[in-house]
Amino acid sequence: MKLARSVTFALAALALGITGLAQADNYPSRPLTLVVPFPPGGAADTIGRYYAEQLSTSLGQPVVVDNKPGAGTAIAAEAVAKAKPDGYTLSLATAGQLAILPNLQKDLRYDPVKDFVPVAVVASVPNVVAVQASSKIDSLPALIAEAKARPGALSYSSCGNGTLCHLSGELLKHLSGTDLLHVPYKGSAPAVTGLLGGEVDVAVDTLTVLAPQIQAGKLKGLVLTSAERSPLLPGVPSATEAGLPGFVASGWFGIVLPKGAAPELVEKLSGAIGVIARSPQTAERFAQNGISVEQGTPAGFAELIAEDGKRWGEVIEAGKITLE
Amino acid sequence: MELLDHLAIGLQAAFTLNNLLYCFVGVTLGTLVGVLPGLGPVATIAMLLPITYGLTPSAALIMLSGIYYGAQYGGSTTAILVNLPGESSSVVTCLDGHAMARKGRAGAALAIAAIGSFVAGSLAILLLAAAATPLAEAALKFGPAEYFSLMLLGLVAAIVLAQGDVLKAIAMTLLGLLLGLVGTDVNSGVERFTFGIPELSDGISFVVISMGIFGIAEIIANLERDHGGKAQVARVGSLMPSRDDYRRSWKPILRGTGLGSLLGILPGGGAMLGSFASYMIEKRLAREPERFGQGAIEGVAGPESANNAGAQTSFIPMLVLGLPSNAVMALMAGAMMIHGIVPGPQVIDERPELFWGLIVSMWLGNLLLLVLNLPLVGIWVRLLAVPYRLLYPSILLFCCIGVYSVNNSLFDVLLTVAFGLLGYLFIKLRCEPAPLLLGYLLGPLMEENLRRAMLLSRGDPTVFFTRPLSLTLLIVTALVVLLMCSPRLRATRQVAFSED
Amino acid sequence: MRTRLIPDARELLAGLLFLGFGLAGLLIGRDYASGTAMRMGAGYFPWLVSLALCVLGAVLLVRGLASSRERVALGELFQARPGLSIGGSVVAFALLLPSLGLALSTLLMTLLSGLARRRAHLGELTVLGCVLGLFSVAVFAWGLGLNLPAWPV
Numbered sequence: 001m002k003l004a005r006s007v008t009f010a011l012a013a014l015a016l017g018i019t020g021l022a023q024a025d026n027y028p029s030r031p032l033t034l035v036v037p038f039p040p041g042g043a044a045d046t047i048g049r050y051y052a053e054q055l056s057t058s059l060g061q062p063v064v065v066d067n068k069p070g071a072g073t074a075i076a077a078e079a080v081a082k083a084k085p086d087g088y089t090l091s092l093a094t095a096g097q098l099a100i101l102p103n104l105q106k107d108l109r110y111d112p113v114k115d116f117v118p119v120a121v122v123a124s125v126p127n128v129v130a131v132q133a134s135s136k137i138d139s140l141p142a143l144i145a146e147a148k149a150r151p152g153a154l155s156y157s158s159c160g161n162g163t164l165c166h167l168s169g170e171l172l173k174h175l176s177g178t179d180l181l182h183v184p185y186k187g188s189a190p191a192v193t194g195l196l197g198g199e200v201d202v203a204v205d206t207l208t209v210l211a212p213q214i215q216a217g218k219l220k221g222l223v224l225t226s227a228e229r230s231p232l233l234p235g236v237p238s239a240t241e242a243g244l245p246g247f248v249a250s251g252w253f254g255i256v257l258p259k260g261a262a263p264e265l266v267e268k269l270s271g272a273i274g275v276i277a278r279s280p281q282t283a284e285r286f287a288q289n290g291i292s293v294e295q296g297t298p299a300g301f302a303e304l305i306a307e308d309g310k311r312w313g314e315v316i317e318a319g320k321i322t323l324e
Numbered sequence: 325m326e327l328l329d330h331l332a333i334g335l336q337a338a339f340t341l342n343n344l345l346y347c348f349v350g351v352t353l354g355t356l357v358g359v360l361p362g363l364g365p366v367a368t369i370a371m372l373l374p375i376t377y378g379l380t381p382s383a384a385l386i387m388l389s390g391i392y393y394g395a396q397y398g399g400s401t402t403a404i405l406v407n408l409p410g411e412s413s414s415v416v417t418c419l420d421g422h423a424m425a426r427k428g429r430a431g432a433a434l435a436i437a438a439i440g441s442f443v444a445g446s447l448a449i450l451l452l453a454a455a456a457t458p459l460a461e462a463a464l465k466f467g468p469a470e471y472f473s474l475m476l477l478g479l480v481a482a483i484v485l486a487q488g489d490v491l492k493a494i495a496m497t498l499l500g501l502l503l504g505l506v507g508t509d510v511n512s513g514v515e516r517f518t519f520g521i522p523e524l525s526d527g528i529s530f531v532v533i534s535m536g537i538f539g540i541a542e543i544i545a546n547l548e549r550d551h552g553g554k555a556q557v558a559r560v561g562s563l564m565p566s567r568d569d570y571r572r573s574w575k576p577i578l579r580g581t582g583l584g585s586l587l588g589i590l591p592g593g594g595a596m597l598g599s600f601a602s603y604m605i606e607k608r609l610a611r612e613p614e615r616f617g618q619g620a621i622e623g624v625a626g627p628e629s630a631n632n633a634g635a636q637t638s639f640i641p642m643l644v645l646g647l648p649s650n651a652v653m654a655l656m657a658g659a660m661m662i663h664g665i666v667p668g669p670q671v672i673d674e675r676p677e678l679f680w681g682l683i684v685s686m687w688l689g690n691l692l693l694l695v696l697n698l699p700l701v702g703i704w705v706r707l708l709a710v711p712y713r714l715l716y717p718s719i720l721l722f723c724c725i726g727v728y729s730v731n732n733s734l735f736d737v738l739l740t741v742a743f744g745l746l747g748y749l750f751i752k753l754r755c756e757p758a759p760l761l762l763g764y765l766l767g768p769l770m771e772e773n774l775r776r777a778m779l780l781s782r783g784d785p786t787v788f789f790t791r792p793l794s795l796t797l798l799i800v801t802a803l804v805v806l807l808m809c810s811p812r813l814r815a816t817r818q819v820a821f822s823e824d
Numbered sequence: 825m826r827t828r829l830i831p832d833a834r835e836l837l838a839g840l841l842f843l844g845f846g847l848a849g850l851l852i853g854r855d856y857a858s859g860t861a862m863r864m865g866a867g868y869f870p871w872l873v874s875l876a877l878c879v880l881g882a883v884l885l886v887r888g889l890a891s892s893r894e895r896v897a898l899g900e901l902f903q904a905r906p907g908l909s910i911g912g913s914v915v916a917f918a919l920l921l922p923s924l925g926l927a928l929s930t931l932l933m934t935l936l937s938g939l940a941r942r943r944a945h946l947g948e949l950t951v952l953g954c955v956l957g958l959f960s961v962a963v964f965a966w967g968l969g970l971n972l973p974a975w976p977v
Contacts, residue, residue: 040373041658049374049662065374066971070526070731072508078522104513109522155780161513183779186510186772189647189654193591196645197464199780212646212668288666323513371968491887495842495880501873502849509866516866517852540910547906547940713941714952717934720910721956724917724933725964732971737918741911752901753838771869783862 027087027265028061034255035091037076039069043208043291047123047253048092050285054276063090073097074109081115085260087269090119093256096164099308103316104162104323112309116256118301119266120273121294123286124252126226127168128210128236129156130203130219132195140223140242143202147178155181156202157191162323165191167312168225168249169204170319175246195219206251207232207290225249232290252294252308254301270298327454330680334453337681338688343386346379350387351689354394355696358401361408361719362535362726365395369655371729373662381663382678386685388659392652393445393635393686397693400437400628401704404430406719408539410726412530413631415761416599418538419485420616420623427619431563431705436573436621437628438697439565444581444629445690448636451585453683457672459637460644463589468777469787471590473797475770478597480804481604482762487617490808493759496750500763501770503528510768511775523735531730533764535723536743537750537757543716544748563702569621576606576626584630588637591649595634599627600762608807636686643679645669833901835888843881849874909940925975926965930957 032055036048045067052063068076077097083089098112129140137143147154158165161184173180183200185191188209195203196218203210203219211232213219221236225247229238239247255273257266276282277295286293296304315321337343357368369388376384396413403414404421417437424433451459479497486493506517507527518524565573583605584598606626607616616623639656641649646668648654657667665675672679727740750757781787788794849870856867913936921929934953938944965974 039655040370041655041661043661045658046661067370068732070522072525074525075522107520161511181779183776184511184513185776189649189657190591193464193641193645193647196647197467197591199467199776212666212670216669218645218669285664288664289661368968371970491880491884492838495838495877495884498873498877498880499842499845502845502870502877505870505873511864512857512866514856514866516856516870517849540914544906544910544940547910548903713938713945714948717937717949717952718956720914720933720937721930721960724914725960725970728972729964729968729970734918734921738915741914741918744914745907745911748907749841753834753841755838767873774869775864778862778864781862783860785861 027268028059030088031062031064032059032088032090033064033066035066035068035076035080035089037068037070037073037092037094037097040067043125043206043289044092044094044253046289047286047291050282051092051122051255051273051276054282055272058272058275072101074101077110077112077115080256080258081110083258085117085258085262087257087261087265089258090269091116091256091258092122093254095250095252095308098254098256098305100162100164100167100312100316102309103313104321112305115259117259117261117266118298118305119255119257120270120277120298121252121254121296121301121304122273122277123291124250124294125206125208125291126224126230127165127204127249127251128207128214128224128233129168129172129222130195130205130210130214131201131222132198133217133220135201135220137201137222138220140237140244143222144176144178147176147180151179152181154202155183155200156204157183157185157194157200158204159188159191160184160186162321164249164251165204165206167315167319167321168247169202170321171225171249171315172204172244172247174315174318175244192219211290223247230290230292231287252304254304266298330676331453331684333676334680334682334684337382337677338386338684342380343383343681343685344688346383346387347390347685347689348692350390351394351397351692351696353387354391354396355398355693355700357391358395358398358410360726361402361406361410361539361722362531362724363722363729364399364410364531364726365392366651366655367726367729368395369652369659373655373659376659377662381660381665381675382681384659384663385656385678385682386689388656389639389682389686390689392656393632393689394693396632396635397438397441397697400441400624401434401697401700404433404437404624405704405708406715407542408719408723409534409761410531411631412534412596412761412765413599413627413634415534415758416485416603416627417624419603419758420618420620423617423619424621424624425708429619430708431701432565432569432621433624434701434704435563435698436565436569436625438694438701440573440577440580440625440629441632442690442694443577444584444633445636445693446687447581448585448588448633449683449687449690452637452640452686453680456640456644459589460591460640463591463641466590466793467791468773468780469791469794470797471594471773472770472777473788473794473801474594474597475766475773477797477801477804478600478766479763479770480801480808481597481600482759482766484604484607484804484808485600485758485762486756488754488756492755496755496757496760497763500760500765501767503533503760504764504767505771507768510772511779521735523731523733523739526731527768528739528764529727529730529736530761530765531727532736532740533743534761535727536740537747537760539719539723540740540744541747541751541757543720544744545751546712547716563705565621572621573625576602576622577629579605580626580629581633584633585637587630588634589640591641591645591647595631595638595650596765598630598634602626602630604804608804632690639682639686642667643682644672646671832888836885839881839883839885839888841881842877842884846874846877846879846881849877905942906940910937913937913939922973923976925973927957927961927974928976930960 034052038044052065055063080091102112131137156169188205194200214221223242224236283293357363399411399414400417402408403417407418407422409415409418421433482497483493580602583601587594587598606622607613641647642653648657660667727736853870857865858867859865913933917929917933931953938949961974964970
């Protein structure tokens with residue numbers, strides 16, 4: 001029995017190895033699928049579709065977007081982790097999926113490090129801390145001073161418990177030593193509605209969502225959670241300028257393959273993605289949504305995942321954040 | 325007259341050949357997916373979103389919104405003919421609409437639904453054109469305390485929906501509340517009642533419950549009674565409403581329009597309450613409330629008007645503030661992003677042709693739908709003559725495909741079977757399903773807002789009484805409860821109870 | 825036909841059903857945090873609803889026992905055939921769809937659901953199944969581009 005099984009395994013491994021080699025040469029020879037863990041219409045879908053379209057041209061095979069929303073990216077992650085690592089199933093992955101959720105959810109059904117092979121980071125979006133336009137708070141130091149004067153009296157809305165919006169808010173509390181009341185909402189639109197309606201005093205959400213409101217003069221941006229200002233909101237200071245240099249939080253998106261994908265495939269894909277990322281057309285396409293185009297090597301992406309995973313782990317521990 | 329200038333811009337934009345064509349395509353598709361049970365506008369728009377890449381932004385938005393309100397028209401057709409609500413808003417239409425169909429008055433019910441929807445749609449669009457911005461600003465004042473009180477009122481309405489036993493109706497509402505809690509809790513992120521099944525972590529979708537409890541359960545129960553193999557709901561009566569029908573319907577249509585328009589504006593999503601609220605009011609105001617549930621045309625006219633009015637005004641938060649209030653609107657905002665338009669407060673000023681073009685096209689679309697739907701009434705009614713033994717496998721197939729299309733999940737199809745068997749049990753035990761669905765829809769919103777209100781008030785429950793709007797809603801709720809216990813309604817309940 | 829004072833099985837069963845759901849809710853939800861008035865936990869609302877459901881179920885049960893009307897035996901109330909056939913046909917459809925494809929599984933579902941009626945006409949059902957199968961492939965797989973295999977894989 002045992003012998004038979006190990007022989008079968010060896011044969012299977014051999015077969016996989018051979019097909020793997022054969023594939024690298026003429027890869028891709030049939031249509032590819034890019035799994036997007038969100039429904040059509042959001043930032044992730046927009047990024048995924050753009051890259052799918054561009055990759056179709058550069059790889060010479062159609063890249064079909066497959067939206068698999070649900071369970072805060074877990075359904076897509078699980079499906080991709082179990083997919084054949086033949087390079088024909090790609091996935092868009094987010095910071096939340098690879099760096100935050102693993103720190104929060106004990107019984108996660110996938111391993112963010114072992115189950116995926118990072119290919120390249122493609123885009124990132126910083127967060128913004130905003131208040132109502134009529135608020136008397138008009139800078140980050142003023143917000144911190146107000147929060148210190150009345151501990152726990154100010155509240156902030158986030159796009160959900162355990163999301164990057166929430167963790168950015170907690171990072172702000174942690175770095176500035178203040179106490180703000182966290183009020184989670186079901187996504188960005190209700191969270192921003194909550195601030196516009198005056199239910200909460202502050203909102204922490206993505207540049208994509210808040211920029212139009214700030215441009216229209218409905219809200220005031222106090223700080224951008226990145227090292228540099230955004231051309232979209234030239235009047236909003238960066239974290240360093242606002243006096244809180246460590247307040248950097250970026251929601252990034254990257255392409256990953258299921259575990260076991262051959263290095264040649266990773267290299268080929270990462271090369272193709274790099275060419276797309278460097279084209280000025282790509283930057284232009286995303287600029288008005290506040291999405292920055294990123295590029296890098298597979299190793300660099302792996303490092304980013306590990307680094308952010310560790311950092312958010314610390315914030316989660318310091319803020320005693322749980323999904324309970 | 326600023327409004328006239330704006331409408332001129334809109335007319336210019338909407339009357340290009342291209343946009344007219346896509347408006348027509350949108351409403352036709354919408355009617356089609358509305359008629360097919362289970363296949364709703366959310367799934368359809370999500371599937372078609374990538375196709376709109378090649379269109380102009382105006383054409384894309386016009387077509388996608390056409391699918392949305394077109395489905396509101398189409399959804400009532402299935403509800404009336406085969407007692408199958410594909411949309412949360414058509415649950416109420418089933419009650420009296422299908423009862424009318426059973427009495428051979430399907431034609432009148434379908435026609436009144438289309439006419440009511442048209443009137444309501446036109447008036448709501450007028451409201452949208454005249455006062456979108458101030459309404460959007462005003463609606464922002466509706467905070468968590470107000471939402472909670474509104475949901476409480478909605479739950480009381482759920483009990484009024486039932487014709488039989490009040491206790492069973494309350495129990496069904498509570499069971500619905502419990503079913504609505506399945507999935508990830510918004511406030512804490514913890515999964516509840518999911519049994520570790522990933523497909524349940526976003527909750528049970530509405531289509532699964534309604535296709536199970538209404539669709540499959542109804543088929544099983546019908547087959548049990550089936551002896552001759554003839555159609556169960558046949559008997560084709562007159563196609564058009566009588567003079568008496570119009571006399572009874574015009575007031576409910578106007579009241580429904582008002583209610584639906586107001587609830588549709590709420591940024592937290594209140595459009596689905598419109599049809600329930602309208603039904604409750606019509607039943608209260610009617611001279612013979614015992615006719616409700618037995619095929620009262622007011623019970624079709626009011627709710628159908630309310631739901632189409634709400635469908636139009638639910639565009640307000642998205643168009644004016646850039647903040648989508650429901651899943652369809654989130655997809656519309658996504659469609660804007662695909663076309664390089666940032667959804668936000670500037671859209672009205674920066675792209676007036678887009679905003680006003682969409683509004684004019686919505687009115688055009690409603691007109692098209694009326695023209696499209698009235699002649700279709702004859703065809704739909706004839707569909708009832710199809711023998712049931714041929715009809716039910718088709719309904720079964722559409723239910724399955726519809727359920728599958730929501731999440732591309734076969735697990736959902738299996739779950740629908742479970743709800744079908746449960747629904748069959750409910751029919752046998754004389755438990756009406758409508759209150760369960762309303763409880764399911766309101767439960768999560770109610771809990772979310774209760775907890776948020778308590779969090780924001782730092783644990784002080786008086787917040788529900790000190791905010792004027794919330795207090796008003798609570799007083800109305802109390803009044804409805806009192807009236808429910810009043811002798812007149814109790815008497816009618818007893819009549820209904822002893823009849824069965 | 826009124827007989828002696830025997831409880832209506834429907835009333836009792838309804839009471840038991842709601843009581844059962846309520847108890848299940850309490851049991852499964854017992855570990856969810858209840859929290860404080862300000863920060864209500866995930867368990868507070870489910871606990872409240874489940875408890876109310878238990879109370880209502882119990883009331884229905886007692887009322888059913890007290891105010892008995894006509895006699896309805898459980899055996900006469902339910903028929904197994906339609907439920908088994910319809911439920912089974914949909915289960916088969918869902919389980920076999922990934923391998924059989926839309927066309928064949930639709931045909932299969934139609935045939936199985938036809939068994940719900942005692943005098944099923946096999947020929948007619950086959951024709952109907954083929955028509956529906958082709959229709960669903962044309963409309964759903966091709967027309968709407970639904971992510972489903974059309975033919976056996």
